[in-house]
Amino acid sequence: MKILMVTSEAVPFAKTGGLADAVSALAVSLEKLGHEVAVVMPRYYRIDRSRLELLPGPMAVHLGGQEIWTGVYKSSLPDSSVPVYFIDHEQSFGRDGIYGVPGETDFNDNPVRFSILGQAVFQLCRKLHWFPDIIHAHDWASALAPILLKFNERHGEFAGTASVFTIHNIGYQGVYSKHFFPYTGLAWDNFYSAGFEDWDRMNFLKAGIFSADKLTTVSPTYAREIQMPEYGFRLDGILRFRSGDLTGILNGVDTDIWNPSTDKLIPQTYTAKTISKKAVNKIELQKRMNLAVDESIPVIGIITRLADQKGVSELFGPAYGSAYQICSDMKLQMVVLGSGEAWCENELSSLASRLPNFRTYIGFNESLSHLIEAGSDFFLMPSRYEPCGLNQMYSLLYGTLPIVRRTGGLADTVENYNEQTGTGTGFVMDNLNPSSIYNTVGWAIYAWYNKKEHINAMRLRGMEKKFGWDTSALNYVKVYESALKK
Numbered sequence: 022m023k024i025l026m027v028t029s030e031a032v033p034f035a036k037t038g039g040l041a042d043a044v045s046a047l048a049v050s051l052e053k054l055g056h057e058v059a060v061v062m063p064r065y066y067r068i069d070r071s072r073l074e075l076l077p078g079p080m081a082v083h084l085g086g087q088e089i090w091t092g093v094y095k096s097s098l099p100d101s102s103v104p105v106y107f108i109d110h111e112q113s114f115g116r117d118g119i120y121g122v123p124g125e126t127d128f129n130d131n132p133v134r135f136s137i138l139g140q141a142v143f144q145l146c147r148k149l150h151w152f153p154d155i156i157h158a159h160d161w162a163s164a165l166a167p168i169l170l171k172f173n174e175r176h177g178e179f180a181g182t183a184s185v186f187t188i189h190n191i192g193y194q195g196v197y198s199k200h201f202f203p204y205t206g207l208a209w210d211n212f213y214s215a216g217f218e219d220w221d222r223m224n225f226l227k228a229g230i231f232s233a234d235k236l237t238t239v240s241p242t243y244a245r246e247i248q249m250p251e252y253g254f255r256l257d258g259i260l261r262f263r264s265g266d267l268t269g270i271l272n273g274v275d276t277d278i279w280n281p282s283t284d285k286l287i288p289q290t291y292t293a294k295t296i297s298k299k300a301v302n303k304i305e306l307q308k309r310m311n312l313a314v315d316e317s318i319p320v321i322g323i324i325t326r327l328a329d330q331k332g333v334s335e336l337f338g339p340a341y342g343s344a345y346q347i348c349s350d351m352k353l354q355m356v357v358l359g360s361g362e363a364w365c366e367n368e369l370s371s372l373a374s375r376l377p378n379f380r381t382y383i384g385f386n387e388s389l390s391h392l393i394e395a396g397s398d399f400f401l402m403p404s405r406y407e408p409c410g411l412n413q414m415y416s417l418l419y420g421t422l423p424i425v426r427r428t429g430g431l432a433d434t435v436e437n438y439n440e441q442t443g444t445g446t447g448f449v450m451d452n453l454n455p456s457s458i459y460n461t462v463g464w465a466i467y468a469w470y471n472k473k474e475h476i477n478a479m480r481l482r483g484m485e486k487k488f489g490w491d492t493s494a495l496n497y498v499k500v501y502e503s504a505l506k507k
């Protein structure tokens with residue numbers, strides 16, 4: 022099968038979150054299964070042109086009424102021959118930031134920028150004389166591709182092409198003034214017929230959900246949750262309407278990158294059999310973060326976007342967040358790596374100045390994220406909602422017990438500890454509020470000091486888990502086949 026991935030992020034080129042990991046890993050896994058896969062994304066400023074191959078000739082993109090000229094650069098995903106095509110349009114993408122920059126979290130011309138991406142998909146295929154069986158788009162910024170396929174392009178070379186749209190996060194929908202609608206290149210009729218209309222504004226994600234042949238999201242539980250008002254962010258109705266076309270497929274883990282036995286970013290590799298060596302990483306983490314070096318004190322790690330989705334208000338909210346009380350009352354250390362909302366960054370610094378056992382690194386730091394996974398004893402992720410979540414899976418594989426809220430992919434990957442039998446792979450809370458976080462962390466710390474044999478057995482159980490992308494890729498192939506039959 023020929024599959025074209027349309028995305029706004031892909032590692033190692035541009036990443037704000039798990040979307041970038043998921044798209045690249047899926048593309049490579051599909052290629053390993055024998056499919057012909059390509060990726061298309063914008064050439065952001067931060068992607069160094071000198072390391073890319075420039076394809077000859079400019080490429081015209083019709084941007085509602087007007088025609089703009091773009092360049093196309095090419096590279097490939099590491100350890101694969103999956104080509105990545107970068108759409109180069111300096112005015113739109115030649116600036117810092119993927120969707121925005123601190124202080125301007127959503128560029129006001131984003132509907133134009135991502136209309137260019139959607140339109141460029143079809144021009145690129147024509148330029149390459151390569152026509153995919155499947156156009157697979159991810160999240161709102163790529164949603165225009167399946168919409169254009171359905172309403173403008175499904176003829177000629179694209180007559181047999183089907184589309185799949187994956188929702189990685191329904192909290193980000195791409196909602197803008199309808200004055201931007203003409204940039205999509207669609208007729209005004211399609212404002213309603215393609216499902217864009219949202220209280221008289223245009224909603225890219227909604228139209229993508231409405232228009233794609235098949236829909237997926239990144240865990241079975243999240244596929245159910247988004248059909249309910251509590252989690253659907255106002256799109257639960259349309260998702261119930263399309264329920265028969267929606268599948269939840271759990272993301273995998275790229276074990277070339279996240280594997281404690283081969284990880285090059287940690288001081289000491291280890292396996293389930295040599296788990297005692299994990300302590301070397303803990304000591305290094307304590308040193309690096311300027312904490313008391315003591316193997317017997319449990320370390321809780323957190324790596325996260327500082328966004329409401331991740332439960333950061335309940336954890337770090339000024340005055341009411343639970344982190345201060347947890348660190349004051351319990352004999353533990355807490356290490357937080359994150360960046361995002363300004364109030365939260367400030368609060369983290371303030372906590373670090375008031376608590377001897379709380380340390381934080383504000384910013385994005387790949388190697389520290391590996392050290393935290395390897396060096397912590399527990400990993401805290403009390404998400405309000407979590408489509409899949411990657412860090413709890415990394416944690417399981419690194420023998421670091423996850424403490425999570427029962428939602429989305431967290432519910433699908435972490436089994437709650439049973440104190441009587443010692444079974445489980447982590448600690449699970451049902452509610453999101455400061456006291457349930459406090460109590461669940463307290464329960465985990467109690468087990469650390471009093472039920473060591475349970476903790477050790479849980480660690481080994483987690484390390485044996487398989488989160489291979491190969492299984493997920495096979496499930497995507499089934500969805501592609503059903504899309505082609507539609």
Ligand code: ADP
Pocket residue numbers: 037038039040042324325326358359360384385386387390409410411412413
């Ligand atoms: P989301 O995509 O919602 O942010 P995921 O758990 O799917 O959540 O993926 C987050 C990814 O981003 C993980 O690979 C995580 O390690 C990484 N990450 C998040 N924040 C940081 C940070 N400050 N520094 C390094 N890596 C980070």
Ligand code: GLC
Pocket residue numbers: 038039040043189190239272407408409410411430
């Ligand atoms: C989103 C979700 C996260 C998921 C990731 C990759 O950013 O918030 O839960 O793991 O996409 O699918």
